[in-house]
Amino acid sequence: MKVNLKRTNEPIFWLLFGAGGMLSALVGAMLVFITCFAVPLGILPAEAFSYASMHGFTQYFMGKAFLFAIIVLFLWHAVHRIFHSLHDVGIHAGPLARWLCYGLAFMGTVATAGALLAMV
Template identity: 35%
Template sequence: MVDLNPKRSDEPVWWGLFGAGGSWFAMITPVTILVLGIMAPLGILDADTLSYERVTDFVTSIIGALFVIGTLSLPMWHAMHRLHHGMHDLKFHTGTAGKVACYATAFLISALSVIFIFMI
């Protein structure tokens, strides 16, 4: 028999953010670390490439703003979802309070990243 009034779950939203954050962290973050953490300090990049004016121009553009917001917020959603389910797997059943704490932290970081972009 088919249940005509199925219970709605919010889990697809969290899994979507989890997947987006994991994909971002796996594909974009290593390149960002390579460019900003290895190539720039070693002098492989021109000094003018990462000048304050150029970086500010990039971050205030639509693509740059989305890049910074994605870099800060998507991996946080991934980490908080993993933490929430990891606590459950380790038998720390925090219930709704743990879920709210994890996702509120990710939301806070996301909101702060958007505020950070608008402050520039």
């Protein structure tokens, strides 16, 4: 008995969703704590998060890679979750919704890469 398997690109989107979910669980909570509580309450020095030091952080390859991973994977995670939640609110998630959701994430990825590469 021969089984015809249909090719799909869905695993790529599930990979981005899973990576974004893992990153948001591990790093997202700490980012919220740092920016919402630690710096405003004086637990961490505000100078460490000034514009000059954050701009300096983006001058290094690893800093750009970290910011790119955080922004892009959070974005793909959110878009994938929104796409699969459309059914729950009564919207048929057809090809138009798929192109809109994932197209938005792709444009966000390109915009993030462009912005980080433009930082000199």
